[in-house]
Amino acid sequence: MINQLQSLGHKALDFFQRLGRGHILIVDVLKGQPALFFRPRLIIQQLYSVGVLSLLIVVVSGFFVGMVMGLQGYNTLVDFGAEESLGVMVALTLVRELGPVVTALLFAGRAGSALTAEIGLMKATEQLSAMEMMAVDPIRRVLAPRFLAGFISMPLLAAMFSAVGVLGGYFVGVGLLGVDEGAYWSQMQASVDLYEDIYNGVIKSIVFGFVVTWIAIFEGYDAIPTSEGVSRATTRTVVHSSLAILGLDFILTALMFN
């Protein structure tokens, strides 16, 4: 009994300590951002490995999700004779909800886990220590550019996802199922609101980008410097990011569309 209580207390303490370290880290990372302005090459390199390399999976998934929505939406809407609204349905679902959320989940799995593993292994092989002794602050040199790259990439990837998804819906709805092409686009144009829908979707993707990248670099930097520690940290990045994305999505949706 006492032991259980003790281990519970221990876990709670551990949790709050990690939370504290995570916040200290993000403050340091943010403080390192202005200096990056003078070293664009660092950011470009990371934009490539964090953003560009995630592009393929995001585009392919976006297209399939769009196609599935075209199929499902058509089957539902056709019963009400409203298949002309397919474009609106696909676009709104993507822009408001699926674009940011699914992209963020894919991003956590593809880029987040890679960031954690890379940083964790740099720690385990003492590369971060070596940098410190060379008077190069790893938080500014390694973490800050990776964070910025994730933060920039995520909204762009979400936008790509939504755009390709709309095309996927078009391909199935208009191309295969015979929905009127003019109706698909014009109803979409008329009903999707720039502020209400698109801006809110973009805000979601920005928040998700911030949180996922933060979790990923923190887990890597805080990893126990062994192979087991790095593997656990990588798993945690994916699990925690996914939970954070879904939880935050609920909160943001409640705040925005209410």
Next chain:
Amino acid sequence: MDENKTLVKVRDLKFARAGRMIFDGVDLDIQRGKITVIMGPSGTGKTTLLRLIGRQLKPMQGSISVDGEEVTTLGHRRLYELRKRMGMLFQNGALLTDLSVFENVAYPIREHTNLSDELIRTLVLMKLQAVGLRGARDLMPAELSGGMARRVALARAIALDPMMIMYDEPFTGQDPISMGVLVRLIRNLNDALGLTSVVVSHDIEEASSIADYIYLLSGGKVVAHGTTEDLANSDSEWAQQFMKGKPDGPVPFHFQSQPYTDDLNI
């Protein structure tokens, strides 16, 4: 002792890890322009001592001053300024695995100076030449042997011509030829550039051939110190045992443990 001659001054250092005292009141002086060798059985905390001097770890108690600055309380900016003047050779090299040998050596130069590519190239090739690896400049760290990696790391540590270099076991994994070259290199760097060197080593022969001064650590304390002759002629049992490599004596070979027979349940 003349204050200005001491570069690193450690006083009453106490440090514990995972509840075990690693250092329990260590006093140590490292003279400017000299090669100080730190010896001691494996696991006494030699690497830890170097990390404490570089402030990668913070002591529980005691003071460590480097070039007149108290590192234990130094702020971030001042600490990084100080570290620019310190080089450290890690026990396993710790090269940046995504950069080639050339770029690894160029790394600190690129980070801290605005030199032209031409000049950087010259500097890097000079440093690589000094460690005999100019021909390996295009290899990646994964393609190097352990001994080669450590020599590249040495080239990187001297890239910015620091005032002091800490070598963590530079001789392990070197064949007799590169060992001889390394010994001479450390000596030459020290004398020609007026560096201060701290060498951690087990290798009694190599270490005593370059040491100006030796500290012998064991059980969290300095058990003997002096010049090579001092130690060789010393009547301290510690010094005698360590310099002659005898298994019996005050220096324990075993990590602290319960009696063997208890462990085996006899």
